[in-house]
Amino acid sequence: MTAERADKDVRGLDVEAIRREFPILQRRVHDKPLVYLDNAATCQRPRQVIEAIDGYYRDYNANVHRGVHQLSVEASEAFEAARAGLARFLNAPSDREIVFTRGVTESVNLVANSFVRPTLSAGDEILITHMEHHANLVPWQMLCEHTGATLKVIPMDGNGELLLDQVSELINERTKLVGVVHVSNALGTVNPVADICQIAKDRGVPVLVDGAQATPHLNVDVQALNCDFYCVSGHKMYGPTGIGALWARAAHLEAMPPWQGGGEMIEHVTLDKTTFNEIPHKFEAGTPHIAGAIGLKAAIDFLDDWGIEAIAEHEQRLLAYTTERLSAFEGLRIIGQARAKGPVVSFVMEGAHANDIGTIVDHFGVALRTGHHCAMPAMQFFDVPATARVSFAAYNTLEEVEAFVAALERAQGMLKQ
Amino acid sequence: MLDRLYQKVILEHNKAPNNFGSMADATHSARGTDALCGDDIQMWLRVTERTIEKAQFSGEACAVTKACASMLTEWLEGRGVDEILPAFEAFQALMDDADRPPVEALGQLNHLRSVGAFPARRANAYLPWKTVLEAMQIPSGLT
Numbered sequence: 001m002t003a004e005r006a007d008k009d010v011r012g013l014d015v016e017a018i019r020r021e022f023p024i025l026q027r028r029v030h031d032k033p034l035v036y037l038d039n040a041a042t043c044q045r046p047r048q049v050i051e052a053i054d055g056y057y058r059d060y061n062a063n064v065h066r067g068v069h070q071l072s073v074e075a076s077e078a079f080e081a082a083r084a085g086l087a088r089f090l091n092a093p094s095d096r097e098i099v100f101t102r103g104v105t106e107s108v109n110l111v112a113n114s115f116v117r118p119t120l121s122a123g124d125e126i127l128i129t130h131m132e133h134h135a136n137l138v139p140w141q142m143l144c145e146h147t148g149a150t151l152k153v154i155p156m157d158g159n160g161e162l163l164l165d166q167v168s169e170l171i172n173e174r175t176k177l178v179g180v181v182h183v184s185n186a187l188g189t190v191n192p193v194a195d196i197c198q199i200a201k202d203r204g205v206p207v208l209v210d211g212a213q214a215t216p217h218l219n220v221d222v223q224a225l226n227c228d229f230y231c232v233s234g235h236k237m238y239g240p241t242g243i244g245a246l247w248a249r250a251a252h253l254e255a256m257p258p259w260q261g262g263g264e265m266i267e268h269v270t271l272d273k274t275t276f277n278e279i280p281h282k283f284e285a286g287t288p289h290i291a292g293a294i295g296l297k298a299a300i301d302f303l304d305d306w307g308i309e310a311i312a313e314h315e316q317r318l319l320a321y322t323t324e325r326l327s328a329f330e331g332l333r334i335i336g337q338a339r340a341k342g343p344v345v346s347f348v349m350e351g352a353h354a355n356d357i358g359t360i361v362d363h364f365g366v367a368l369r370t371g372h373h374c375a376m377p378a379m380q381f382f383d384v385p386a387t388a389r390v391s392f393a394a395y396n397t398l399e400e401v402e403a404f405v406a407a408l409e410r411a412q413g414m415l416k417q
Numbered sequence: 418m419l420d421r422l423y424q425k426v427i428l429e430h431n432k433a434p435n436n437f438g439s440m441a442d443a444t445h446s447a448r449g450t451d452a453l454c455g456d457d458i459q460m461w462l463r464v465t466e467r468t469i470e471k472a473q474f475s476g477e478a479c480a481v482t483k484a485c486a487s488m489l490t491e492w493l494e495g496r497g498v499d500e501i502l503p504a505f506e507a508f509q510a511l512m513d514d515a516d517r518p519p520v521e522a523l524g525q526l527n528h529l530r531s532v533g534a535f536p537a538r539r540a541n542a543y544l545p546w547k548t549v550l551e552a553m554q555i556p557s558g559l560t
């Protein structure tokens with residue numbers, strides 16, 4: 001399939017119009033047009049997100065929730081509208097179930113410290129998967145070390161698919177929580193989260209889902225998944241860095257003690273005692289990332305405007321085309337060949353270290369990621385020190401895949417000399 | 418610029434590195450890893466009376482690290498232990514200023530000065546040096 005022919009297949013999404021929404025795509029890198037294929041690390045921001053942030057600072061910058069003056073009212077409204085927008089985006093039953101955080105990392109740490117830690121004792125177990133990002137691994141390791149609890153792991157196969165039939169055996173009466181990544185950033189695997197939730201819920205075990213790589217590519221419905229906690233990062237879904245969220249069932253949030261103390265999260269304070277604010281505010285100590293939340297709302301609007309299904313369909317086409325093109329390379333091995341994948345292709349190439357590939361293609365304007373992708377246990381499973389990874393967003397095109405493939409050919413040729 | 422980084426001599430050392438493999442009778446050895454990019458090497462030294470008789474390296478790494486390790490092991494042979502740190506300092510100075518004339522004492526390691534123009538890759542060229550210094554328990558001042 002040539003790029004030209006394949007492009008004719010692209011219906012539904014006006015990619016050229018989308019590209020015009022992203023000012024940074026005009027940039028040149030090493031005097032070549034930028035081909036940005038590092039979207040799983042962080043994607044680019046559309047104009048409407050940049051303008052929403054800019055608009056807040058220019059027009060109604062004020063602190064939230066504490067002022068009677070007009071600007072504070074406007075800022076508070078926009079901030080709470082972002083919460084409502086995210087609740088709707090995730091199909092959460094209530095806005096009160098959205099806690100703003102800095103991202104997935106902070107969301108997981110909040111659950112670890114506030115939900116799991118208070119009831120965790122030596123001999124208890126936390127169950128995660130072999131493909132977790134360090135964000136959904138290290139907090140549990142730290143907690144286990146502190147309490148004498150055990151971290152157990154759902155294994156995967158050579159394609160990067162979880163061995164679902166083992167989940168049931170791995171859960172027992174000591175299991176306090178199951179943590180699973182929805183879409184793996186290192187392998188691309190889309191995990192059967194609803195099935196895992198079903199198995200865990202049958203045994204009364206709560207489930208936390210790392211949704212960092214899912215929200216930009218999938219319709220996420222926390223009620224249909226039937227999970228207990230869902231973690232979101234704004235910057236993976238066209239929003240700003242430094243903002244994300246935790247969705248949690250209201251009953252859990254009500255029962256959880258606050259994690260950080262300070263302003264905003266209190267109801268009444270005397271020198272002797274503090275009563276805490278209601279949810280979700282009792283988990284949002286201090287001045288929040290107001291501009292970030294407002295930017296995130298604009299990102300959700302962007303996804304809604306273009307339609308996440310249409311975006312996903314386009315990205316799946318890029319994924320299939322890339323997989324096909326890379327398969328023709330001699331000595332290239334794709335790491336992660338699950339049947340259901342997000343738009344991520346991780347690979348290693350004989351005689352060409354990922355680092356060298358990254359440096360060479362960068363000189364052709366192609367930004368990709370090399371390394372362990374913060375999922376070192378997954379790299380160890382595949383016995384590779386590092387991979388090169390391309391990952392797509394709505395604005396990527398088949399021509400860009402061609403540019404990447406051409407650059408990769410150059411890299412291979414160069415390193416083979 | 419890319420051609421300078423991936424010049425022939427560096428690519429040749431990458432493809433067929435010298436002194437590659439572990440050393441059974443090493444007196445000093447250390448492992449050097451850069452988890453972020455996946456480099457994982459071991460430097461091996463046989464030292465008698467503060468002189469390096471033989472140096473080897475093993476492991477897996479990118480072209481820059483491998484070429485540097487290969488050149489460095491050649492360079493080390495017959496050198497005094499006390500020569501290593503000053504040479505590493507001269508090597509780092511070369512990275513900071515590619516216009517500097519070659520440092521004669523560094524020999525073929527001068528080829529690696531082109532790495533200086535790639536800030537993201539300097540750590541790769543430093544790794545073999547740092548690992549040798551660690552094996553000899555000489556503080557490098559670098560983290």
Ligand SMILES: Cc1ncc(COP(=O)(O)O)c(C=O)c1O
Nearest residue numbers: 103104105133135185210212233
């Ligand atoms: C799967 C996955 N989980 C968690 C994270 C961490 O997200 P953040 O750095 O925004 O907290 C990332 C991003 O690198 C990710 O890809």
